[in-house]
Amino acid sequence: MEGSIIKDRITAGFIGGIAGGIAMNIVDWTAILLGLHLERLSDWASVVIYGRLPANTPEIVFAQLGQLFFAGFLGVIFSSLLLKTTSGNYLVKGWIYGIFAWFFIYAVSIVLDLPTLTQHTFAAAVSHFISASAYGLFLTYTLNWLDKRKVDI
Numbered sequence: 001m002e003g004s005i006i007k008d009r010i011t012a013g014f015i016g017g018i019a020g021g022i023a024m025n026i027v028d029w030t031a032i033l034l035g036l037h038l039e040r041l042s043d044w045a046s047v048v049i050y051g052r053l054p055a056n057t058p059e060i061v062f063a064q065l066g067q068l069f070f071a072g073f074l075g076v077i078f079s080s081l082l083l084k085t086t087s088g089n090y091l092v093k094g095w096i097y098g099i100f101a102w103f104f105i106y107a108v109s110i111v112l113d114l115p116t117l118t119q120h121t122f123a124a125a126v127s128h129f130i131s132a133s134a135y136g137l138f139l140t141y142t143l144n145w146l147d148k149r150k151v152d153i
Helices: 002-033 041-050 057-083 090-111 122-149
Strands: none
Touching: 002 041, 002 057, 002 090, 002 122, 041 057, 057 090, 057 122, 090 122
16 A cells, blocks of 8 residues: 555656646746746756757757656655655645755756856746746645545556
8 A cells, every 4th residue: 555655646746747847837938938038948958958958949849848857757756755744834835845946956057067057147037936936836736636636646
């Protein structure tokens, strides 16, 4: 029984992470379409995958899928951490986790001197902060929703 709880929690975390990833990308793409900044979240995945910014639409799409997969992975980590903490204040915990992930990923990109990801405009940083907030909130909301519905996953 213990193994199935862990497996279900991992799957729920991945689904929650993908939901959060979609929310964060909606915020990101909206800011880009409004002309607030040019730094896509998928550019981060592109630099990790290709070692450079994407050169064409298929590369953007593949990097975007990679970014969503990574968001799912972060959801698995969050879901596993929730097993070790008390219940309650899920949205606050999710928001803090999203902000921590954003801050940590920004720091790692600077420390590792990743190409094109070591300097950010104020607008991009604020947009990514809002995106990270949306990620954490939607991740947690989805996990809570799956838990309340006792969805068999």
